[in-house]
Amino acid sequence: MAGGHTKRLIVVVGPTAVGKTTMGIALAKHFKTEIISADSRQFYKEMSIGTAKPDVNELTEAKHHFIDSHTIEEEYSAGDFERDALSLLDTLFEKHDVVVMVGGSGLFVRAVCEGLDDLPKAPAVVRERLNGIFERKGLESLQQKLKEVDPDYYHHADIHNPQRVIRALEVYEATGKPFSSYRVREMVERPFEIITVGLNMDRQMLYDRINLRVDMMIEKGLVNEVRSLLSYRNKPALLTVGYAEIFDFIDGEITLEEAIFRIKQNSRRYAKRQITWFKKYGNTVWFEPDDWKGILSFLR
Template sequence: MGPTAAGKTALAIELCRQLNTEIISVDSALVYNGMDIGTAKPDQEELTQAPHHLINLIDPRESYSVADFRKDAIACIDRLHSQGKIPVLVGGTMMYFKGLIDGLSPLPEASSIVREELEQQAAQIGWPALHAQLMEVDPQAAQKISENDSQRINRALEVYRITGKPMSLLQKEKQPPLPYDFYQFAIVPSDRKILHERIEKRFKIMLEQGFKNEVLALYNRKDLHPDLPSIRCVGYRQMWDYLAGEYDYDEMVFRGIAATRQLAKRQLTWLRSWPEVTWLETGEQENLQRILSSLS
């Protein structure tokens, strides 16, 4: 695990050369078809060297939850174990890692009917008013949610309307632990400046590779909009807004790089409080040897 542009994929592919293993992606952006450049999705050569699972699963108009990931990841882990292989989970979506390792609360699946009802109410009275309703039935959840965070307000009220119980109460219940031994490693450059430089360099390489045309193809679809989780992915939202004429090209580049750095900062915040993690800060070969030594 680690922040974006830290070198996770390269290290994982090198690990695959040393062990009988395959990679399970732990990245909420790699699940979308047609979103390749902006997500730094592994190319065909990399996939040949190290098979990846849980990429290209759904269309950008669809959603993929932590519960979906956990179910699919467990199925992949069990299948690779049955083949005598060591699953290597690689990515920076820390909520996926947490949901897999710690388990999830028994929250109900999304209901399109309830969500539509809530959205209709929001259109009439606004999300702040719905946030006030949430404060009445689940103040603990409401205090952690902005009054304009439509997605989280919708989910919290949806859970209450389906179950009759506050989401904050249900979240305290957890599934039993998985029967696996997890060896957890985090790769983070020792100098934050180096990480920032890598992020800027990678974003500009993506632009050279045709990122604008990739997002333009999504923009021209009639069934996609900027409130979808796919379009809210870092880089995609900034390019989408540029295509919509909200700001010029240079501003898009600036905002795209800044948003990516903010993502890396959030990932690092998660990692600082992560239990039982081995930190990797040196070169690729040193990191590889540290991992192999830990497994022996």
């Protein structure tokens, strides 16, 4: 990779359904470059409908990396992504002065842009036990446990995300130390310039787009996709919006109508948390998703 800051990584962030994929492709075509996906669920080949992956046409418009790159049977962490994405950037920057990264997974974006804390890896048996508690008793019992053992992280984390809660408890149970005690590493300086473009829009318009996207997922066969993943239901990637609710429907706990309502509701809540995260994150500059001229002017 070239020294200094002669290379640029343009990072497109924002809430779900705002139009990040479309903007990422437009930027990649403009700069004649490639795209790194930083969406923590689009890595998995088996998860397509519920993750709103770029479709076949979009994937042919610009080369994407980290789409369908792994199987759900593999554990793939933000730390793994940091290592692999940085290695890929070394290669891409040999051919391109600009690379585009697109994603709504804040932790995975941060991994590439700032580096992550060196967190210990917990034994698989610990994760399996915590997943079992989540399945039997729900998220609230795990949230309460986290509040007791690590109040600092509890008050700052996305405690509605089972992955985050379980990961924090894993570290605590494996080491006896709170997760927050490991989150002290200073930001790593990367050998390339990072420019973060945030996309946002009127809240009601965004919510309407989210609701429409969920309806389209159901039409495309989300229920059957989730059925095909029943044997993997305790995998962290599946403890998320769009999958957890359909599992509840399949278990007979709620109707399909209720599951769809909850997916829409939880997706809207997730979008709100994404906006909050990225507004606090780095030097993000915000634009309407159709403000192509404004974004290009800013990047120049």
